[in-house]
Amino acid sequence: MESPSTPAQSQATIHRIEIEVDWPPGHVDTYLVDGPEPILVDAGMAGEESATALESGLADADCSPSDVEHLVVTHPHVDHIGQVNALLDANSPTVYAPIGARERLNRDATDLGDTIRRHARQAGIRGEMLDTVVEQSVNSLERNRSLLDPDAVDVWIGDHDVVSIADYDFEAIHTPGHQADHLCYDVDFDGEQTLFSGDILLEPFRSVMIHTGLDTGVEDAVPAFLGALDRLDELGPRQVLPGHGPVHDRPGEIVQRSRDSIERMLDGAKAAVADGELTVLELAQQRAGDRDFHYVLPEVYSALAHLDNAGEISSRMENDVRYFYQK
Ligand SMILES: [Zn+2]
Numbered sequence: 424m425e426s427p428s429t430p431a432q433s434q435a436t437i438h439r440i441e442i443e444v445d446w447p448p449g450h451v452d453t454y455l456v457d458g459p460e461p462i463l464v465d466a467g468m469a470g471e472e473s474a475t476a477l478e479s480g481l482a483d484a485d486c487s488p489s490d491v492e493h494l495v496v497t498h499p500h501v502d503h504i505g506q507v508n509a510l511l512d513a514n515s516p517t518v519y520a521p522i523g524a525r526e527r528l529n530r531d532a533t534d535l536g537d538t539i540r541r542h543a544r545q546a547g548i549r550g551e552m553l554d555t556v557v558e559q560s561v562n563s564l565e566r567n568r569s570l571l572d573p574d575a576v577d578v579w580i581g582d583h584d585v586v587s588i589a590d591y592d593f594e595a596i597h598t599p600g601h602q603a604d605h606l607c608y609d610v611d612f613d614g615e616q617t618l619f620s621g622d623i624l625l626e627p628f629r630s631v632m633i634h635t636g637l638d639t640g641v642e643d644a645v646p647a648f649l650g651a652l653d654r655l656d657e658l659g660p661r662q663v664l665p666g667h668g669p670v671h672d673r674p675g676e677i678v679q680r681s682r683d684s685i686e687r688m689l690d691g692a693k694a695a696v697a698d699g700e701l702t703v704l705e706l707a708q709q710r711a712g713d714r715d716f717h718y719v720l721p722e723v724y725s726a727l728a729h730l731d732n733a734g735e736i737s738s739r740m741e742n743d744v745r746y747f748y749q750k
Pocket residue numbers: 451500502503622666667
């Protein structure tokens with residue numbers, strides 16, 4: 424991923440730093456844009472090992488955490504904001520983050536817990552499992568805001584905002600679905616149009632819809648993701664630097680592949696409903712198989728709600744549980 428080497432211009436060299444995580448495809452990537460004011464896009468996974476990996480990745484580029492002047496965040500997930508505090512301690516870079524995350528990170532934990540409980544009950548979750556789901560959501564809010572303290576963010580970025588960072592214009596594109604506040608950043612690096620795509624446009628697979636988790640807006644994940652793909656499709660060819668998986672230059676192809684994947688997922692949900700009435704929990708467990716079903720709950724919730732809204736399936740409520748059935 425060398426930058427173009429036109430002479431007599433300030434040249435950006437972009438270094439990709441891979442940090443291991445223990446889920447597919449096995450790493451999360453941050454990107455260092457070298458220059459007089461080094462920019463880091465995303466801050467890697469949390470934890471000591473990741474801190475070491477980030478430091479050694481920076482060292483490979485003759486840089487260190489204390490050189491980073493700007494830190495740009497795509498979305499507030501643990502593997503993208505893990506080392507924000509370490510970077511703040513090292514050099515206090517200017518921090519840029521999606522505006523939607525401000526409210527989300529400031530969310531009242533009790534209110535969040537109540538909303539999660541209501542949605543989880545509706546999904547058919549009961550008993551100990553219900554407490555676990557609520558607890559996990561509240562814990563993840565608290566972890567995320569300890570990793571990215573909203574008060575530490577200097578610049579909140581909205582859709583289509585163009586923010587000048589070091590010598591470059593970062594144009595934000597709101598791309599929800601994987602995460603509701605997610606931004607991609609489109610930058611012209613001396614003629615090389617480059618998209619920092621965060622957790623969308625991944626080559627190995629489509630990222631799971633987490634969107635708001637089971638918080639308010641959970642049912643919007645499918646249309647949100649499809650809308651994000653439409654927005655990215657309009658951009659046309661460019662270099663894509665994703666948060667996971669290889670760098671590529673085929674956004675159009677990956678957009679189409681992601682749409683197909685969503686289509687298949689919706690077809691699968693419809694087929695499951697045709698096999699017999701079911702709840703979100705039942706379909707999530709079916710889909711997850713041997714794996715932990717928790718992480719597919721929002722996607723399944725949204726898929727069934729989406730099909731229901733579109734009139735492709737029907738639903739009924741009984742004892743606060745929503746059952747989906749074939750029309
Ligand atoms: Zn990620």
